[in-house]
Amino acid sequence: MGERMLVQGNEAVGWGALNAGCDGFFGYPITPQNEIPEWFSRELPKRGKVFVQSQSETGAIMMLYGGAAAGFRVMTSTSSPGWGLMQEGMSHLAAAELPCVIVLVQRGGPGQGSVRHAQMDYLCVTRSGGGGGYKNISLAPASVQEIHDLIQLAFYLADKHCNPVVVLSDGILGLIAETLEAKTIDFGPLPEKDWAVRGRDRQRDGKRRFIHSYPSGAPPRGGYANYVSWLEHMGKKYQEMADSELRYETYHSEDAALLLVAYGYVARVCKEAINTARAEGLKVGLLRPITLWPFPYQVIRDKVDLGCRFLVVEDSLGQMVEDVRIAVQGRAEVHFLGLLSRHLPTDGGMILPGRVLEEIRRLS
Amino acid sequence: MKRESMVKVKIPAPARTIIMPLPGCPGCQHPTIGRIIAEVLEEMDLDGKAIEVTGIGCNSAVAMLNVDVLLGSHGGAPDMATAIKRLSPGAFVFTVQGDGDCIAIGAGSFIGALTRGEMITIIMCNNANYGTTGGQLAPTTLISQITTTTPSGRDAIMEGYPVHTAELASTFRGVAYSARGALSTPANYQRTKRYIKTAFQKQVDQVGLSFVEILSACPANWHLSPVESLRWIEERMIPEFTLGEFKNVDLVG
Numbered sequence: 001m002g003e004r005m006l007v008q009g010n011e012a013v014g015w016g017a018l019n020a021g022c023d024g025f026f027g028y029p030i031t032p033q034n035e036i037p038e039w040f041s042r043e044l045p046k047r048g049k050v051f052v053q054s055q056s057e058t059g060a061i062m063m064l065y066g067g068a069a070a071g072f073r074v075m076t077s078t079s080s081p082g083w084g085l086m087q088e089g090m091s092h093l094a095a096a097e098l099p100c101v102i103v104l105v106q107r108g109g110p111g112q113g114s115v116r117h118a119q120m121d122y123l124c125v126t127r128s129g130g131g132g133g134y135k136n137i138s139l140a141p142a143s144v145q146e147i148h149d150l151i152q153l154a155f156y157l158a159d160k161h162c163n164p165v166v167v168l169s170d171g172i173l174g175l176i177a178e179t180l181e182a183k184t185i186d187f188g189p190l191p192e193k194d195w196a197v198r199g200r201d202r203q204r205d206g207k208r209r210f211i212h213s214y215p216s217g218a219p220p221r222g223g224y225a226n227y228v229s230w231l232e233h234m235g236k237k238y239q240e241m242a243d244s245e246l247r248y249e250t251y252h253s254e255d256a257a258l259l260l261v262a263y264g265y266v267a268r269v270c271k272e273a274i275n276t277a278r279a280e281g282l283k284v285g286l287l288r289p290i291t292l293w294p295f296p297y298q299v300i301r302d303k304v305d306l307g308c309r310f311l312v313v314e315d316s317l318g319q320m321v322e323d324v325r326i327a328v329q330g331r332a333e334v335h336f337l338g339l340l341s342r343h344l345p346t347d348g349g350m351i352l353p354g355r356v357l358e359e360i361r362r363l364s
Numbered sequence: 365m366k367r368e369s370m371v372k373v374k375i376p377a378p379a380r381t382i383i384m385p386l387p388g389c390p391g392c393q394h395p396t397i398g399r400i401i402a403e404v405l406e407e408m409d410l411d412g413k414a415i416e417v418t419g420i421g422c423n424s425a426v427a428m429l430n431v432d433v434l435l436g437s438h439g440g441a442p443d444m445a446t447a448i449k450r451l452s453p454g455a456f457v458f459t460v461q462g463d464g465d466c467i468a469i470g471a472g473s474f475i476g477a478l479t480r481g482e483m484i485t486i487i488m489c490n491n492a493n494y495g496t497t498g499g500q501l502a503p504t505t506l507i508s509q510i511t512t513t514t515p516s517g518r519d520a521i522m523e524g525y526p527v528h529t530a531e532l533a534s535t536f537r538g539v540a541y542s543a544r545g546a547l548s549t550p551a552n553y554q555r556t557k558r559y560i561k562t563a564f565q566k567q568v569d570q571v572g573l574s575f576v577e578i579l580s581a582c583p584a585n586w587h588l589s590p591v592e593s594l595r596w597i598e599e600r601m602i603p604e605f606t607l608g609e610f611k612n613v614d615l616v617g
Contacts (some may be wrong), residue, residue, distance in 0.1 A: 024451050050450045055476030059443045062436070062473065066417065066444030069434045072451045092437050197432035197448070199455050201412030209429070211436035 002183025016151030071196025091130030114347030117171030157227030256285030391590025419465030439470025449565030481538015
């Protein structure tokens with residue numbers, strides 16, 4: 001039994017990182033995630049760990065490149081405009097096969113957009129935001145507890161696959177306060193990071209380590225015969241990640257004729273709407289992808305075979321709906337309820353349960 | 365001097381740190397910079413705990429030293445070195461960067477590290493152009509110098525003036541040491557080696573950030589012979605980029 005406390009989602013990032021044994025946090029202020037670097041600046045130094053406020057998000061991701069290469073558990077957090085600045089570094093980290101965790105607290109875009117919640121970064125998170133078509137596991141929590149738990153999972157998966165892992169939060173999840181049970185989750189053993197740069201004398205074999213983001217290096221991180229054999233290795237790794245790391249939650253989905261698909265804060269809105277709809281006798285359920293990449297394509301295909309129809313609810317102009325359409329392949333109706341259905345036309349507007357319920361009734 | 369009295373002495377390369385030839389075009393001085401770094405690392409017995417971060421460009425020739433190396437990004441080396449040093453304070457952490465890497469694309473990273481006074485050493489090779497990409501305008505390109513993107517020569521009205529990085533670095537309160545050296549004569553070679561040694565010592569003594577800029581010949585892109593390139597450094601570069609130490613303190617602040 002861990003410590004129980006009332007904390008904000010952004011603070012839960014910190015507790016999750018601490019329980020994962022995070023060694024260092026590097027970040028730059030941007031709303032609505034400022035509570036995260038502020039938390040780390042308070043809590044890490046007194047535990048002998050490292051906090052650095054970088055001069056930019058470009059700098060923060062490069063600090064992760066250094067810290068991860070030295071074999072440490074390192075992370076950063078940002079919001080949407082900062083995410084854009086980090087993409088060159090993301091591509092380097094993926095190519096150099098370095099484990100690290102990036103928390104993205106989504107705000108409204110594009111451009112300056114708004115400093116409030118939204119779900120408008122799905123595509124650039126799941127589709128290789130930087131150049132080169134790499135893949136990164138993307139975890140989407142829907143509660144304060146789940147933020148804490150998925151941060152720990154993110155560190156584990158990053159180390160397991162030697163790859164950056166993204167945790168996709170948003171302005172609502174970051175700022176709501178809920179009860180958190182903070183405790184370390186044991187995911188099992190991990191291989192030693194014998195590839196890390198530590199100084200030649202600290203290497204067990206006394207040989208130098210050479211880390212880089214191009215294919216012609218020395219083993220164990222390289223030694224590929226040519227460019228294509230390097231990419232072949234990367235492709236296999238991405239396939240292994242896709243095959244082994246799919247996670248999702250279903251809610252009243254067994255007999256559902258209409259399946260809602262939603263992630264993050266909107267998934268909770270959908271659950272409330274489903275509870276009311278179920279009380280009215282409507283056969284409606286929810287699929288909540290926890291990994292946005294890999295995406296539960298097959299789960300959706302199986303539902304298509306059972307005659308299901310789909311309603312994607314997403315606080316954007318439509319991004320995840322593209323993945324649902326890919327899964328469905330035109331064999332079932334895919335409806336979309338998005339940002340234009342917010343209860344207010346401002347950046348503070350939300351897709352509320354009543355609006356989702358209205359759509360469920362209309363489609364049932 | 366009579367010919368027979370001249371003795372040709374070949375000083376062997378530092379054996380622990382140089383185990384393969386450092387690559388470079390004919391007359392390029394980046395491998396020479398790597399050689400000096402290797403000599404100093406071994407003389408100070410730092411090679412075993414050294415972690416080198418290089419930029420992207422010709423400077424990555426120095427990544428072939430037999431020390432742990434992170435061949436970084438274009439401009440981000442000071443950020444990477446920052447994180448490594450903070451997480452492993454016992455390691456000896458230095459960057460080797462080109463002028464474009466350090467003070468053009470990586471200016472934010474460089475200034476950030478100077479501002480925080482990171483306990484790292486930054487070595488910047490200044491060859492007055494972008495070598496790897498074929499000789500374009502760099503922040504250090506001299507006035508009237510012809511490059512592939514200043515075909516009529518650098519025009520101060522259009523492209524501004526050469527940046528004086530070592531002088532700039534010396535103005536930051538967290539910086540312990542800043543110097544500029546050249547390799548154009550044996551005397552300059554020895555002075556530059558002393559600058560690097562002093563810079564490394566500042567990190568060992570945990571005084572503050574140390575910086576050394578080194579003027580480096582680029583015959584291939586200057587379209588000069590190696591010997592003409594050394595003369596060009598003496599006659600054109602050194603008048604613009606004054607050699608010497610700009611800051612040397614034992615306590616920063």
